[in-house]
Amino acid sequence: MSIKKRLIISYIAMLLIPTIIFVVITFFTSGILKNTIKGVYNVGFHGEPVENIIEKDSIAINNIKNYMLSHKKESENANFFENQNKYLNDQTGVAIRKNNNIVYMSPFLKNGVEHNILPKFGEYEGANRPHSIAENKFMLLKQYDFYVEDGSKVSIFLFLNVSSAENIFYSFFIIEVILLVIIFVLTSSILTFIMSKSIVKPLEKLKDGVILIKNGNLDFEINVTSNDEIGELSTAFEEMRFRLKKSLEVQLQYESNRKELISNISHDLKTPVTAIKGYVEGIKDGVADTPEKMDKYINTIYIKATDLDKLIDELFLFSKLDLKKLPFNFEKVDILNYLRDCIEELKFDLDKKNINIKLQCKLLEKIYVTADREKLKRVIMNIINNSVKYMDKDIGEIFINIKNDKNFCTISFKDNGMGISKEAIPYIFDRFYRSDFSRNSETGGSGLGLAISKRIIEEHGGTIWAESENYYGTNIIFKLKKWRDDYGKEDINS
Ligand SMILES: Nc1ncnc2c1ncn2[C@@H]1O[C@H](COP(=O)(O)OP(=O)(O)OP(=O)(O)O)[C@@H](O)[C@H]1O
Ligand SMILES: [Mg+2]
Incomplete structure (x- = not known):
């Protein structure tokens, strides 16, 4: 596969793999989140438990209303309100207001709920809506208003604390972001490592080969394993090394042939020249003292000179043929x-x-x-x-x-x-x-x-x-x- 294709695939994998892993992990961790929230509020997002809390709210409101309608000195009956509060979900707080006085307030609301931030009589009657009781502190508020016999305005407020859920969602979000970053870093590092290994390793082999050639060593082989651009480069490199080696061998062979040729030529030329020299010396020294002897000597010199001439001709012809210079x-x-x-x-x-x-x-x-x-x-x-x-x-x-x-x-x-x-x-x-x-x-x-x-x-x-x-x-x-x-x-x- 070509490097270009491999890079494209690895980039796609770098995006896809972490995304898939992230989705799968989120799917399973969201189950844990659901259980955690359920654990906190004892409510689920679907089905029964939510209905339970609504039912409990209505019962508590009814109880408090009936009590308020039948008891005038409510301040003496803090225990009753306390019990109603306990009966409710532990993340739900109760506040009861008669005219402008707070008659009862759950302990966990006391720090945050000010008298003046409670909605006015009739403002949110029956509604279930988020309400800010302090900075960054959100609660789900339910308000129930009614008149008692003396014409006083009574409001019952139920606060459902959602800030813990908010915290859970917030930490869940942080964990998810960290997880996403870790998955991205891990998958990109692994894929980059695999990719670089497949590209860098054969390149290093090539580099070693170049160094060997630079040092005059041609007796090695580069094994081509991939069929990408680097594989093609390695094949071309191996071919180049092989040709270089062959041409070097041919050059060495030529060199040794040339030496052999020179020695052969010298030998073959020397033989007739030595003979000619010998006969000429014989004549000079007066060895050929009869006309017959002289004739014989001169004739031999002529034959040897003709041999020499023929040999030089043949050598000349051969060298022209060898150099391909003969038309x-x-x-x-x-x-x-x-x-x-x-x-x-x-x-x-x-x-x-x-x-x-x-x-x-x-x-x-x-x-x-x-x-x-x-x-x-x-x-x-x-x-x-x-x-x-x-x-x-x-x-x-x-x-x-x-x-x-x-x-x-x-x-x-x-x-x-x-x-x-x-x-x-x-x-x-x-x-x-x-x-x-x-x-x-x-x-x-x-x-x-x-x-x-x-x-x-x-x-x-x-x-x-x-x-x-x-x-x-x-x-x-x-x-x-x-x-x-x-x-x-x-x-x-x-
Ligand atoms: N017809 C043949 N019968 C026997 N031997 C032969 C024959 N032709 C060639 N040879 C052998 O082959 C060798 C090479 O022949 P080649 O013609 O190249 O050289 P040469 O005849 O010795 O010398 P040159 O041809 O240069 O005068 C000869 O020396 C000879 O030993
Ligand atoms: Mg011959």
């Missing part, structure tokens, strides 16, 4: 005709060496390949020269075979020479590689022939390989791309 001139080549021309060119020399060369092709149609005529000739000459060089039979044979596939044309050169050992086959296309036998033999050569051929065939988009068996002969095979016109169609012109 290729690809054209449409009729491969059968082309091979026939090559054979024609070589036939005379091969006949002299008792080597038969045969082109075996049963195909009737012409096969066109994409090739650089000059470079392809170099490949073919290298292969045939090798067959001649490493021929150990009295009657040599070279069979050239052509196979026509959909996209490629396969050409093979099979000889009956000395063959190549299984161990040597994988290396014969490496530069400067010569099997031990050929290196020690008189055949001559630098070991660049097949390396050059391989580069040339690869530039053609083809492949080259060898199949051989010691003593029985060698088969060198290469594949060339068939000619395609601009529309990708093959030219089959029979």
Whole structure:
């Protein structure tokens, strides 16, 4: 999941989870509140208990009224009022006023209720309404007015103390606010921790990776576990590390190849130069004292100089191919005709060496390949020269075979020479590689022939390989791309 989505979800969760927890907790705590209030007033918000208090109020008012109507010296009967007060809910207070005199007042009202704040006769008659008896002290007031026989105005006041309920509601509200804050802080901290862990941890891994690369260490791996933006970044980073490592390895390989190349070149150049130097010294010292000897010396110097020239040519060609600086001139080549021309060119020399060369092709149609005529000739000459060089039979044979596939044309050169050992086959296309036998033999050569051929065939988009068996002969095979016109169609012109 993307980081953006995760952030949105976590923000929604930060709002939703605490809200849900808060609602659930409030639901259960409100039950406790209800019971607490019930405990204080012995009333419920629904049903029976409220009716009880109203009934008790009416009974008490009736009792007091009857008593007031029948007793004139009410001051002597404080006990009666006291009993009525006790009969009422313990949060209800009674005040009785006759004309302007307070006849009785419950003890818990005495501190708060002033004579002058009581409503006037007839003002709230029968009403049940809140009344402030002092600052921040609210009570529910019920007033009952009547006249006694002597015409005095009597008012009975019942006060229901609601300030405790108010306090309970107030503390409940405070607890709820604190609870809400705690739930919000807790859920946001937990969610923020989880979110930051999922973002910061992989970032730290990346940071460690960068430090390792900075210190030149590329041998580690970053495990990508998430599939978000950081996961993508880690994958790209891992790819970058892998490529860097590969390119470093290639660079090191190039470096060691370069060293090997220089040592090979120096060795191969030194051999003919040393020989030339030796023969020249021989002439200078007068060792070649007869015309025949002189002739032999000069001839050897010429051959060695020609070898050197050929080697320098091959080295130059190989290095140009290696650096891909040799231009290729690809054209449409009729491969059968082309091979026939090559054979024609070589036939005379091969006949002299008792080597038969045969082109075996049963195909009737012409096969066109994409090739650089000059470079392809170099490949073919290298292969045939090798067959001649490493021929150990009295009657040599070279069979050239052509196979026509959909996209490629396969050409093979099979000889009956000395063959190549299984161990040597994988290396014969490496530069400067010569099997031990050929290196020690008189055949001559630098070991660049097949390396050059391989580069040339690869530039053609083809492949080259060898199949051989010691003593029985060698088969060198290469594949060339068939000619395609601009529309990708093959030219089959029979
Ligand atoms: N037809 C073959 N028969 C036997 N061995 C072969 C044949 N072709 C190649 N080889 C072996 O493969 C090696 C590499 O061949 P390659 O043509 O690259 O070098 P070379 O012939 O030794 O030297 P160069 O071609 O540079 O004069 C040879 O030294 C030889 O041992
Ligand atoms: Mg060769």
